[in-house]
Amino acid sequence: MAKGEKKKLGCWGGLCLFFGVCVLISLAAVLIPVAIGVGAWFLIRFIWRRAVIEDPDNPLVVKGLSLAPIWRKVLAAIPCFLFSCCMITSMTSQSQSTEQEPAPVTDAAQTAVAATTDSPVETDLEVSIIDVGQGDATLVRLPNGKTMLVDAGPDAQAGAVENELSKQGVDKIDYLIATHADSDHIAGMNAIVSGHEIGEFLAPQSTHTTDSYLDLLQTVQNKGIVASAAWAGDVIAYGPDFSVKILSPAEGQMYTESNDWSVVLLITCGNTKMLLTGDAPKEVLKGLNVGKIDVLKVSHHGSDTGTDSELISALSPKYALISYGIGNEYSHPYQSVLNALSSATVYGTGANGTIRLTSDGSAFTVAPEKSGAVAAPDADTTDSAPAEEAVQQDSTPAAGSVAASQAEQTVVVTPSGSKYHRPGCRTLSRSHSLTEMTEDQAIASGYQPCHVCNP
Ligand SMILES: [Zn+2]
Ligand SMILES: [Zn+2]
Structure with missing residues (x-):
């Protein structure tokens, strides 16, 4: 018994010593x-x-x-x-x-801080649809502080993109994305790649190419930038409360047009969603089954190739943003697209300049540079509506060889258009006066084949 008590006392002593050390x-x-x-x-x-x-x-x-x-x-x-x-x-x-100071701006540290807090997002998601005239350039600032530039407009507008980057104090672009090879999206990117530190470059492994696109790929390679093919299912960036996911193009799919290859991105921030579409056709977009979103970056500058009422009722966006230039030769945006978007609040770079959006994880707020209503150009003054700008500056070798083999075919042109079409092409529905000629005459006169009817 005495031995047991001694043992018990020993235990208590140890415990007291332990607490004593802790207090000390x-x-x-x-x-x-x-x-x-x-x-x-x-x-x-x-x-x-x-x-x-x-x-x-x-x-x-x-x-x-x-x-x-x-x-x-x-x-x-x-x-x-x-x-x-x-x-x-x-x-x-x-x-x-040291307890209160924010963690240094590194990925791992920020993720760790966010994981232990209850706030909906670390910081706000900021998206700027930069006014680059007839083209596309979108700057995204992610809640973890990283930056993503999706397209950089036509060559002549690289300065506008550069201005926005410096206005926002952005030096390094962590993710640079070329949605597709068309020059109105990527010709301005060469200057951006040359003048900035680029983390990662993503582009579709498109079978269509342009001279601007080849130049861009060369610049990216020369700078030793990590370049990856963009495929559906890839997640470009994510954090505890946000993600940027590629929805299209799908690997193994054979696309016929340059626009079909467009990288489509779904940005999720808390409970809010935004869809960036490049120039993707509406058929592709409908097939993605995205569900309801808050903000739609309208495809293909408001052309009817990218938007119809069926797509809009499936997405039911609160805000629709169209990137287009006033007086563009494609009659963008189309009245039919604006009609389809009647349930949304529509902003456009042509009417509103650069459009800045912010999401705190529960809702988006939109701040356009200037007020103004987005309107379709008068159909009477722009009677031609070629749907593609793909070969506006850079014709594909494939298009040239097809044209040569079909030189005797009769084609039609519009007074102000730059493309020649098969008679009855749907892009001519609003054209009043058409001129018939043979295909080799059209080529000799400097016209290029329409990418919708493929004459
Ligand atoms: Zn395009
Ligand atoms: Zn475009």
């Missing part, structure tokens, strides 16, 4: 400054005694000796006490500030 450690922050203060007090007392013995005639020593011993001790204690207090304050405030 937690008090160390206070005890160390106190110990230093006491030590300083003894040091002052020691110096005083040496001074009394070695320099008794010093006026300070004489003055000190006139005081009662208790006041001398108190006088020595005052600076020691103040010193200890200062040390305790600085030590506790230092430990508090």
Whole structure:
């Protein structure tokens, strides 16, 4: 029995010792400054005694000796006490500030902070549809601080993209995405790649190409930038409350047009969703079964190849954004598209300049540069509506060889269009006067084949 009690006591003793050590450690922050203060007090007392013995005639020593011993001790204690207090304050405030300071801006640190907080998103998602005239350029600032540039407009508008980047203080572009090879989307990208640090470059492994696109790929390669093929299912970036996912093009699918290859991106931030469509055809977009979204970046500058009421009722976007240039030769945006978008609030770069959007994870807010209503150009003044800009500046070799073999075919052109069409092409539905000629005459006159009817 006695042995058992002894054992029990031993256990309790160990436990007490453990708690004692814990208390001592937690008090160390206070005890160390106190110990230093006491030590300083003894040091002052020691110096005083040496001074009394070695320099008794010093006026300070004489003055000190006139005081009662208790006041001398108190006088020595005052600076020691103040010193200890200062040390305790600085030590506790230092430990508090390291708890409150935000983590450094690195991916891992930010993810760790976000994972332990209950806030809906780390910071807001910011999207800017940059006004690049007739073309496309979208700057995305992700909640984790990374930046993504989707397309960079035509060559002549690289300055507009550059302006927006510097206005927003963006130097490094973490993800640069070329939606497809058409020059109104990527010709301005060469200058951006040359002038900025690029993290990663993504583009479709398109069978269609343009000279601008080949130049861009060469620049990317020369700079040693990591380039990846964009395929549906890839997630470009993600965090605890956001993701950027590629929905199209699908691997293994054979696309016939340049626009069909468009990289379609779904950006999710908290409970909000935005769809970036490039120039993707409506058939492709409908096949993605995206469900309801908050913001639609309208495909193909508001052409009817990218949007119809069936697609809009499936997506039911609150906001629709169209990137187009006033007076463009394609009659973008189409009235039929604006009709389909009647349930949404529509903004367009032609009418509103650069359009900036912000999502806090629960809703998007839109801030256009200027007010104005998006309207379809007058059908009478722009009677031609070629649907493709794919070969506007850069014709594909394939298109040239097909044209050569069919030189005797009769084709039609519009007074203001740059393309020649098969008679009855659906892009001619609003054209009043058509001129017939042979295909080789059309080619000789500088016309290029329409990519809708493929004459
Ligand atoms: Zn295009
Ligand atoms: Zn385009």
